Amino acid sequence: MTTLTGLDLPIGSPGGSVELLWDLYLGPEPLVPADTFMLTADPRKPGPVVPRDPGHGPQLLDVPGKQLSGPAFWTYVDDLTAAIRERFGGGDHEVVHLQHLAFGATPALLRAFPELPQLALVHGTDLLFAADHPTQRAVLRDAAATAGRIVVPTGAMADRLRTLTPVKPDRITRIPWGIPDHLLTAPPKRVPRTTGQLRVLYAGRLTSEKAAAELLARLAAIEGASLSVAAPPAEFHALAQTADLSAVRYLGWLDRPHLWQSFAEHDLLVVPSSRLEAFGLVAVEAQACGLPVLYQPVPGLAEVLKGSAQAADGDGSARAFASCVDRLARTPEALDEVRAAGYRNAARFPLSRTARELREVSDELRAG
Structure with a gap:
């Protein structure tokens, strides 16, 4: 057919x-x-x-x-x-x-x-x-x-x-x-941390639904964490005109294999969507690569991730989301169970x- x-x-x-x-x-x-x-x-x-x-x-x-x-x-x-x-x-x-x-x-x-x-x-x-x-x-x-x-x-x-x-x-x-079956059976090898910094990654569009300007500025200022961003160049550079992103490591807009490798090189993926998410492919791909996910429990995403990721608490603001990252930077061992749950969740898809x-x-x- x-x-x-x-x-x-x-x-x-x-x-x-x-x-x-x-x-x-x-x-x-x-x-x-x-x-x-x-x-x-x-x-x-x-x-x-x-x-x-x-x-x-x-x-x-x-x-x-x-x-x-x-x-x-x-x-x-x-x-x-x-x-x-x-x-x-x-x-x-x-x-x-x-x-x-x-x-x-x-x-x-x-x-x-x-x-x-x-x-x-x-x-x-x-x-x-x-x-x-x-x-x-x-x-x-x-x-x-x-x-x-x-x-x-x-x-x-x-x-x-x-x-x-x-x-x-x-x-x-x-x-x-x-997500591609081969990512489930042969994910990239994880790269262990060599410093005390929690390696935080934001990967995706920098749209208004993400409240990106305030959030990235707050995340970049967290002591004990480093922030990397993989996003379309035009969107990142436009955002840099309105927010201080000098402490952010910009990775560019990565193709899939390089994005998966980046997942293996970080300790936490942040998914701060404030509106409906259809599914959340990036989050599930991250889980398949052993990267724990911190997310805003919006409709769709909450259904897919359930208890396999760390749901942000608070009022959904950039301040509340950043406070969750700050707590995880001080207690990174809390992410070990989230990583294991993420592997199991990704295998469902x-x-x-x-x-x-x-x-x-x-x-x-x-x-x-």
Whole structure:
């Protein structure tokens, strides 16, 4: 069975949905065989260059004018629909995987191939943007009503989806996202500490949901801890204009193998999300590498990590989160049990299971 899927994001974009797209659908031996597309890079918006296998990447569509709201969004969708039809119209596709319930690729795929069964995967950003942008809310509601099945990685995602649009429970399937199986069987060798400093790592986007400016400044000032940050360059440098990050060790935006190696070189990963997280791939990958996780127990993330990570206490502020890191810097032995629990938790989420269950649901849709 051949699947058609894609993201209307420029090649090289950061984010969990992009990583999952590569893990599942791309590479020399994809777990879900598919024709896959992304957008050509926008030269006006240079982003981090993430090394990939160029021989097994997505097909690139040159469709400018990406928007989020209003009439210009629908003009962009019309152009993207035409590009998808032209590139993939002669294929033998049997099912469409919508990689969001919002954004441009979803309505474009629905318009380009309305006769094919559709499986929608909810990633989290679509729900957040639908809550904040009326145009994206309209896209989400239409896609949710059209798709034959909607896949969510957590129960929290299903709950949030139903606050935005009515969806019958029997049309929602929970399939947890997964991490590459080889990371579970052969993680990088841990690098022991050689100093008394607790090696703290922040890895991810520096968005407003993370309260990043205040948090990083507070973490960098903790006595007995050193802070490293792996984030997109533009976001880090913009943040450095508003906060004193001189004590932060900036690692750049790391590709997956280098990020996993960085996990093995640190003692604590901080995940300070203040809003819904779809799943938390970075946190689970860190656990597979033996890196304990301190997180804000927001919906989705709390469901995935449960008792396998250290939940931050307090009021959810940057001050309260930093105080938890300060306490752990003074009692690092408390992280030994968290590390062991993290290994066990990560083992619950092999990517091969995610792919198998997606293929099974796709087969059900194709069979009618």
